[in-house]
Amino acid sequence: MEKETVYDVIVAGGGPVGIWAAYYSAFRGLNTILLESSESLGGQAVYLYPEKVITDIPGIPAVTGRDLVDRLIQQMNSVDVKSVLNAKVLSITKENDIRRVLTSRGDYAGRYVILTPGLGNFVPNRLGLPDVDAYEGKGVYYFVKSKEDFRGKDVVIVGGGDSAVDWALELSSVAKTVYLVHRRNEFRAAQSNLKKLEELGVKFVVPYVVKSVAGNESLERVFLSRVDDGSTLEIEAQSMLMMLGYKLDLGSAKSWGVDVNPDGILIDSNCMTSDPKIYAAGDIAAPREGIKQKLLVIGFAQATTAINNISKNLHPYEPTFVHSTNIKSGSR
Numbered sequence: 001m002e003k004e005t006v007y008d009v010i011v012a013g014g015g016p017v018g019i020w021a022a023y024y025s026a027f028r029g030l031n032t033i034l035l036e037s038s039e040s041l042g043g044q045a046v047y048l049y050p051e052k053v054i055t056d057i058p059g060i061p062a063v064t065g066r067d068l069v070d071r072l073i074q075q076m077n078s079v080d081v082k083s084v085l086n087a088k089v090l091s092i093t094k095e096n097d098i099r100r101v102l103t104s105r106g107d108y109a110g111r112y113v114i115l116t117p118g119l120g121n122f123v124p125n126r127l128g129l130p131d132v133d134a135y136e137g138k139g140v141y142y143f144v145k146s147k148e149d150f151r152g153k154d155v156v157i158v159g160g161g162d163s164a165v166d167w168a169l170e171l172s173s174v175a176k177t178v179y180l181v182h183r184r185n186e187f188r189a190a191q192s193n194l195k196k197l198e199e200l201g202v203k204f205v206v207p208y209v210v211k212s213v214a215g216n217e218s219l220e221r222v223f224l225s226r227v228d229d230g231s232t233l234e235i236e237a238q239s240m241l242m243m244l245g246y247k248l249d250l251g252s253a254k255s256w257g258v259d260v261n262p263d264g265i266l267i268d269s270n271c272m273t274s275d276p277k278i279y280a281a282g283d284i285a286a287p288r289e290g291i292k293q294k295l296l297v298i299g300f301a302q303a304t305t306a307i308n309n310i311s312k313n314l315h316p317y318e319p320t321f322v323h324s325t326n327i328k329s330g331s332r
């Protein structure tokens, strides 16, 4: 019988932070596998904002979500990482010093695990209206796969936060009309962006909530109700983008044998969880001390810290960290 591979590091979750963790782990010379539950790598940057421009990555003035992920994957492919798609991590069991990660595509043994499942499986908040649910994928969307899907259409965007406002900005360049519907008069978004929306001719529909929708094969009309006086409004629209936020799905994290709080998986300053063989980084990680910041640079730094700790544990006589300028990839 073939001997089972015991990986130095199993990275669970192939979003930006998981891809970086897998790269950095292999770059430090560790035998690494990356497990991703969906059919492609990239996480939120690909599923939630592929075409939005990120401007707060040091040294990269502007990059879209998709391009950033493409670059991360290119970087990861420059080292020796095995990645497995459609492998949802279900549970983790202890076998002495080994952690066995059970996924929907078999199980994997590792000396260390880094948990990087981000928001989990992106469970978008829904309105709970059956007729809206019936048009999901037929005009009603919770994610934007491509801006082109909205070209020439009358689009209703529902929500009052940054995502709703950002997508209103993005889609105004391709859509025929953009309506921004929010239940309050005030938005939780940057004032400068709200001003831009006005200049771009986006129609603010406040304070209104969605009551129902109608159409034939696909969405044709959206019915709204005014919050203060109950009066109704009908908008002709072929697309409705629901930007009502996402739930943190800690469901499976609870069966991974690590301590959690409502913010995520608890980590110490070395990004170690309550199990010394399991680390966490990125949006899932909740620092025991200090503030939680759901930002790419923070996740990248946490993953780097986790890997350097793991490397130190596995190879105590090697340097804790290295400068990439001084070494070839794959060395410690």
Ligand SMILES: Cc1cc2nc3c(=O)[nH]c(=O)nc-3n(C[C@H](O)[C@H](O)[C@H](O)COP(=O)(O)OP(=O)(O)OC[C@H]3O[C@@H](n4cnc5c(N)ncnc54)[C@H](O)[C@@H]3O)c2cc1C
Residues within 6 Å of the ligand: 012, 013, 014, 015, 016, 017, 018, 035, 036, 037, 038, 040, 041, 042, 043, 044, 045, 048, 049, 052, 053, 054, 055, 056, 087, 088, 089, 090, 116, 117, 118, 119, 120, 121, 163, 252, 281, 282, 283, 284, 294, 295, 296, 297, 299
């Ligand atoms: C609209 C929007 C705009 C943003 N803009 C910025 C910005 O400008 N700058 C910035 O720094 N940050 C921004 N962010 C935040 C940034 O995207 C997140 O901080 C980042 O995606 C976190 O990366 P992650 O890898 O931890 O998690 P995610 O991106 O959530 O990736 C997690 C991955 O793990 C997978 N997964 C989940 N559960 C499992 C499981 N059980 N088994 C295996 N795989 C699993 C998921 O499918 C996913 O691929 C933005 C976020 C949003 C929503």
